[in-house]
Amino acid sequence: MAENLWFLREQKKISVATLASRAGLPIGLVMEYESGQRSIDRRHLARLARALYVEESDIKLQSDPRPGAAPLERQPPREAVRPVPAAPQPTPAAQPAGRKIRERPPRPKTVGRPSLPPRPSQLAHLENLLKRLNKTAAELEAELGKPLAGLDRRALSAVLHDLQTKLKSVPQPVRHRAYLPEAVDEFEARYLTAAQAAGDRLQFTLFDGSTVEGQVIGFSPYSITVRNADGAEITLNKLALVSYTRPVAAPAQEPAP
């Protein structure tokens, strides 16, 4: 016979908190279940039964309130109990006299970063940009009025930035993209589909020199199946094929006069 949840818990001599912890449920929810304010969710029933070492059927879905117990009071929503914001902190000037404020020492001013040699990647980038701009290092040095070897990392970075901007203004040659048709076997598939629909006979030349002639009855990206004159079906692996075509029909012989 099913028992109230609180009864079973007390029988096992465990607290609500322990039960909630074992069942992995919020303690408030377990309290609501025990008080009968809420009937036990089916998904939680199994957890509670496991936590109490009883069968699910031993627990009443809707517990009766414990005799003499005060009704469970719901917690007010969190918004209502949120504390009012604290008063603004007094400014240092308004600090009470006995409290010392530790002053942060002034940060020392930076006196310029040390000059660092250019990075290898910068030099490689420079070389690449000069090549693309059809310029020599000597020409660039003449423009800058100083040798490139004398440039540090920051100065070279500025030079690279200028060259990059110049490169953008120079019209670039048209680049050939991949010569890619519509799809991997788009055109061949179209050809074979048309041949199959028309019931055409095709003549296939194989790598071993032999030929096969037949009507296309199916194909895949890797094979073509044909039916030959005998009615036999042959599947040809495309890897074994050299070429194929529609054979030219022999001209009909004119009847003898």
Add this chain to the structure above:
Amino acid sequence: MSLGDYLRLLRAKRGGVTPWEIEAATALPKGLYRQMEQRYRAMGDEEAIRILADYYGVPYEELRWRHDWSRKALSRTLFAASLEQRPLTLYLWNGQVVTGRVLWWDLGAVALDMGAAEPLIVQRHAVERWAPRLDAAADDGEDDDEDAD
């Protein structure tokens, strides 16, 4: 037939040994064999070709020669030939030589109009070499969309 197609053929003749087994049996870096076989541009360096020539027991020169006739180079030629509507000669694996205008082409086959009533559909893997040959532009990595692997 490109080096990739030829390697695939040699591998099939070996009873379908896997690329991983070949890499394990040779000093090829991991993944290179698969790339050499599958990618459209020419992959692998002289050393890799030499290793594979030894593995398959075929002349190094033959593999090296095929390395220069990649699938991508054929695509480039087909593209130009169909654009300019000029005849192209294909030298096929079985010794056949066919010349015609490119009607269409994809990654599997080429349709040539040879002046006959019906076009000839040539399987690309059967093409040994072709003429005229375009100047080999650099098969750089940026034009690599065709390498759909």
